[in-house]
Amino acid sequence: MNNKLLEISNLKTYFFSDDLQVPAVNGVDLYINEGETLGVVGESGCGKSVTSLSIMRLLAHTPGKVVDGSIRFKGKDLLSLSESEMREVRGNEIAMIFQEPMTSLNPVYRIGDQISEAVKLHLKYDKKKAREHVIKMLKLVGIPRAEEIIDEFPYQLSGGMRQRIMIAMAMSCNPTLLIADEPTTALDVTIQAQILELMKKLKEEKGTAIMLITHDLGVVAEMCDRVVVMYAGKVVEEADVFEIFENPKHPYTKGLLNSIPKLGQKSNRLDSIPGTVPTPTKMPKGCKFAPRCSQAMDICRELDPDLVKIAEGHRCRCFLYQSEMVKEA
Amino acid sequence: MFRYIVKRLFGVVPILLIVSIFIFMFVHLIPGDPARLVAGPDASHQDVELVRQQLGLDKPIVTQYITYISNLVQGDLGISMKTKRNVYDEIADRFMPTFWLTVWSMVWAIVFGLLIGVISATKRNKWQDYTGMFSAVSGISLPSFWLGLMLIQLFSVKLGWFPTGGSESWKAYVLPSITLGAGVAAVIARFARSSLMDILREDYIRTGRAKGLKENVVVWKHALKNAMIPVITMTGLQFGFLLGGSIVVETVFSWPGLGRLLIDSVSFRDYPVIQAEMLLFALEFILINLLVDILYGVMNPQIRYE
Amino acid sequence: MENSGVIVQTNEQVTQIEVEKVRTPFLEFWRKFKKQRMAMIAGSFIILLFLIAFISPFIAPYSSVEPDYDNILSPPSMEHFAGTDAFGRDIFSRILEGTRISLFVGLSSVFVGAVGGTILGLISGFYGRWLDSIIMRFCDVLFAFPGILLAIGIIAILGPGLGNVIIAVAIFSIPIFARIVRSSTLAIKSTVFVEAARSIGAPARRIIWKHIFPGTVSSIIVYFTMRIGTSILTAASLSFLGLGAQPPSPEWGAMLSSGRDFLNTAPHVTFFPGFAIFITVLAFNLLGDGLRDALDPKMKD
Numbered sequence: 012m013n014n015k016l017l018e019i020s021n022l023k024t025y026f027f028s029d030d031l032q033v034p035a036v037n038g039v040d041l042y043i044n045e046g047e048t049l050g051v052v053g054e055s056g057c058g059k060s061v062t063s064l065s066i067m068r069l070l071a072h073t074p075g076k077v078v079d080g081s082i083r084f085k086g087k088d089l090l091s092l093s094e095s096e097m098r099e100v101r102g103n104e105i106a107m108i109f110q111e112p113m114t115s116l117n118p119v120y121r122i123g124d125q126i127s128e129a130v131k132l133h134l135k136y137d138k139k140k141a142r143e144h145v146i147k148m149l150k151l152v153g154i155p156r157a158e159e160i161i162d163e164f165p166y167q168l169s170g171g172m173r174q175r176i177m178i179a180m181a182m183s184c185n186p187t188l189l190i191a192d193e194p195t196t197a198l199d200v201t202i203q204a205q206i207l208e209l210m211k212k213l214k215e216e217k218g219t220a221i222m223l224i225t226h227d228l229g230v231v232a233e234m235c236d237r238v239v240v241m242y243a244g245k246v247v248e249e250a251d252v253f254e255i256f257e258n259p260k261h262p263y264t265k266g267l268l269n270s271i272p273k274l275g276q277k278s279n280r281l282d283s284i285p286g287t288v289p290t291p292t293k294m295p296k297g298c299k300f301a302p303r304c305s306q307a308m309d310i311c312r313e314l315d316p317d318l319v320k321i322a323e324g325h326r327c328r329c330f331l332y333q334s335e336m337v338k339e340a
Numbered sequence: 341m342f343r344y345i346v347k348r349l350f351g352v353v354p355i356l357l358i359v360s361i362f363i364f365m366f367v368h369l370i371p372g373d374p375a376r377l378v379a380g381p382d383a384s385h386q387d388v389e390l391v392r393q394q395l396g397l398d399k400p401i402v403t404q405y406i407t408y409i410s411n412l413v414q415g416d417l418g419i420s421m422k423t424k425r426n427v428y429d430e431i432a433d434r435f436m437p438t439f440w441l442t443v444w445s446m447v448w449a450i451v452f453g454l455l456i457g458v459i460s461a462t463k464r465n466k467w468q469d470y471t472g473m474f475s476a477v478s479g480i481s482l483p484s485f486w487l488g489l490m491l492i493q494l495f496s497v498k499l500g501w502f503p504t505g506g507s508e509s510w511k512a513y514v515l516p517s518i519t520l521g522a523g524v525a526a527v528i529a530r531f532a533r534s535s536l537m538d539i540l541r542e543d544y545i546r547t548g549r550a551k552g553l554k555e556n557v558v559v560w561k562h563a564l565k566n567a568m569i570p571v572i573t574m575t576g577l578q579f580g581f582l583l584g585g586s587i588v589v590e591t592v593f594s595w596p597g598l599g600r601l602l603i604d605s606v607s608f609r610d611y612p613v614i615q616a617e618m619l620l621f622a623l624e625f626i627l628i629n630l631l632v633d634i635l636y637g638v639m640n641p642q643i644r645y646e
Numbered sequence: 647m648e649n650s651g652v653i654v655q656t657n658e659q660v661t662q663i664e665v666e667k668v669r670t671p672f673l674e675f676w677r678k679f680k681k682q683r684m685a686m687i688a689g690s691f692i693i694l695l696f697l698i699a700f701i702s703p704f705i706a707p708y709s710s711v712e713p714d715y716d717n718i719l720s721p722p723s724m725e726h727f728a729g730t731d732a733f734g735r736d737i738f739s740r741i742l743e744g745t746r747i748s749l750f751v752g753l754s755s756v757f758v759g760a761v762g763g764t765i766l767g768l769i770s771g772f773y774g775r776w777l778d779s780i781i782m783r784f785c786d787v788l789f790a791f792p793g794i795l796l797a798i799g800i801i802a803i804l805g806p807g808l809g810n811v812i813i814a815v816a817i818f819s820i821p822i823f824a825r826i827v828r829s830s831t832l833a834i835k836s837t838v839f840v841e842a843a844r845s846i847g848a849p850a851r852r853i854i855w856k857h858i859f860p861g862t863v864s865s866i867i868v869y870f871t872m873r874i875g876t877s878i879l880t881a882a883s884l885s886f887l888g889l890g891a892q893p894p895s896p897e898w899g900a901m902l903s904s905g906r907d908f909l910n911t912a913p914h915v916t917f918f919p920g921f922a923i924f925i926t927v928l929a930f931n932l933l934g935d936g937l938r939d940a941l942d943p944k945m946k947d
Contacts, residue, residue: 102550102553109547415904476927478924483902489906497909584794591887602795611802
């Protein structure tokens, strides 16, 4: 079970505009084991989505560019693949679903055509077989009247239905890794639960690994095996899901957990982390979280800590747990 | 879809009505006595009165309009003052050369315009884009009569490849249709580029790429079909530009079409012909816009299936 | 109370944004416009054209009207940069003279069209209801005729001549401005500040001129510039067809038309006036594109 399916090390993705370069992802290290669900958590702007687009190499049409690091998937470095080799991976071995189900389907093509496009391309099915497969996939994701829906257009479906279609499309070629970028954010709460339930079911049936990007810790608790917390383009803490909730180390992780409302909480006070995420152009010196951190020390404003193992399977980027470093300084 | 078409058809009716009133009033807007104008400056007083009675100009204006419309419906457009022939025949003779000229101009303008627009959009801010867009803004700024004359000078006079006028062989169509289509091709290229660039930013384009589709499939299949919806609307509007442009181009190439007939009629003050031509051009323009609206519905599934 | 920290924070953000927006709209526009090299070149060229229009009588090397029968249809040379025409007149000098005519025709016709269209658009958008329907149907009818055809129709009524060309071109510019101004008016009308002005009982005319009109100015400027190119082109076409300026006027379209008969032997007589029309129209179109990108990037062709 513990085979690393995807391993990202020191990934740096910068955005270039005019004469400015903006480090959106600034040295991310993370891995996903086969068949596990990894939650990637952080506030908006911390580089979660850019990391996922870097894995898919979908940045070519944006001002963004991977400038350093490696992304190893099943042992091969995705960044060194040619564009046509990469196309074999996209939609086939790694599939992706996006945050915006309302706009992620092409309005002028039928649902079935859009799903079978990938099926024909990657699984080399003929027209008839592809159609059968698409109907099977639609039923799998719980679409009623699959035989009719297949010939309908996106505008005829609700947001939740469209996200099911997107999942069917992503799962249609049996990917080994599914990247889900905030798949439920744009949906109603009840629909959110249904979609999460569906993803869980599919994962158990097919053994697909999932990289679930979200800012919702409730979703993480429900879905994930392991969690990576990102802040300002870097991983600040990484641990399995119980460890994160029971024994968070990084002050930022603690802050995130404190900002979730809990049942039975005596005071109705909600702790929020003071301040906002620094913009990539105005990064503070030293630890990027120091300006918002209640436990910040002098060294935190001078040096940026490394991501250090503090227990088995638990790594944290904070000087509080690196006493030797503090003493030296 | 059916309801959509019916709605469009009814939308045209008021415009048709006002246009017909407009054109009917045309003769009345000219300063001076319309009967005198039609009879000509050399006609005697009796002749003028005779014309007035013949044309019914002595009757109330509403009656005149009703007569005008009922004649129109029967295909009676009056008599040309210059040739004394039936205006209907006069126009019928000239219709086909203009029709084919505009069709060929449109065809090449769409092909080249789309090609340049798509290349510019996909090679954004590269040399292909700059070249394409500079050619396009030049195409919009080119005086067609100048372009036509320069093409004649180069390809007919110097190189002798194409005839300087006439409409007999396919060769005669080459230079006039290039001249007429250049401006439209340029407008289509600019518009196709901007629509396509908007669409290439859409989420479903990213979905297509995430599926592992080739970039060519993403652009030419997924993006272009969406971009075609606004582009077709734009192209329809350009037909009016083409009809207007044909007037100039036909004069340059001595083309035996409606445009040259109009200019000849204006210089001769052949009012029945001018009136009929104005009506015909306006009708064509309205009809084409109606077709474009319907085509828009066909392209857009949300309208097609409702 | 509990969330006071968050509230303070938002206030800080607001003040920060306001500080950043102290730049005046004009400076903001200039900062964007400066970057557009083509539009800058076009703009400088247009300034040069205006200069020529004013001082052409003093800088033209030859008279634009006096015939010179020793120099009939002579090709371009050091004495005559653009050659001479069928009357031996220096084409270069005549083109310089013609600049004034083209700029005058372009500016005045678009100005009249813009004023008429803006007023109709403001009324239509602000008052709505039946006034809006009538004005928009009127525009539909004008749109039912291809521009140049409408102009020819108007000239058929008024008779040929440059003055009538200006009127004709102005009339077919009206519906374009009316539609643009109407749509901006509708957008601005629904915003809060107009609501506020209404609720304190400001008269309609004051609301229109103080609050709505300024918001439509940027799109009017862009279309104004772009229409000038089209108008110069249309006016030249009409003169070429013999319906506008008449020879011996050094209007570019008329000059070109008179050179047609000598296309085989003296192509320069048609080439240079046509080229002058082309680069002038090109300059206005490039400037218009640049203004559009700097003032309102959302606006489409």
